[in-house]
Amino acid sequence: MFNFIIFIFNFIIFNFIIFNFILFYFILFYFILFNAIQFSQYSTSDPLELTRSIILYS
Structure with a gap:
């Protein structure tokens, strides 16, 4: 029973860490993405320009 409690506890902590990383x-x-949209010089509807901005400001 004590082992089971420890297992659950570890599982919760492990999931919490992974969730925080995600x-x-x-x-x-x-x-x-927000910075790229904000600083893109042309319209954000152009996917190529948006991609260039994402690469530029990442």
């Missing part, structure tokens, strides 16, 4: 990269990606 959340961090998700926020980072959106921040880069």
